[in-house]
Amino acid sequence: MPGFEQDLKNRYGIGQNERPEFFHYLGLSFDIAKAKKILDKYPHEQVMVPVESLRQYLAETNYENGKAIGIKLGVSYNKEYVETLTVEDLKRPLILVPLKEEIGHLVIDGYHRIAAAVRLGVQELPAVILTPKEARGVTIRGEEFLYHD
Secondary structure, three states: OOOHHHHHHHHHOOOOOOOOOEEEEOOEEEEHHHHHHHHHHOOOOOEEEEHHHHHOOEOEEEEEOOEEEEEEOOEOOOHHHHHHOOHHHHHOOEEEEEEOOOOOEEEEEOHHHHHHHHHHOOOEEEEEEOOHHHHHHHEEEOHHHEOOO
């Protein structure tokens, strides 16, 4: 009987040597491995996104005298991993999906790079935006929030 990871690989068509990657945020879930396959097969034009406009989505905890005094909800990330990233690592584009017009776009891959850009003082990051059809193809849950053309 296959384990949980193997079941996910089988269910979402992920190759035996590939690592499954998913992004979950609020009621939305996306298959990142599938998005990367699409981008490998069909290169997209890159756009530059101001880091300051993305920073608001990062979770933060403020400390005073070793005690947490304030928590800002957002996407959590591994701070130790972020410390290892360099400016060179930030050249890999973020992946965005279009949501309903009043919402805008959602980053589904790249929050560690956003946190590293903040740490390193980088002003802009490259990004690619999936088409609405591609976004629907990588959405596991929350399709009602996607932009429909």
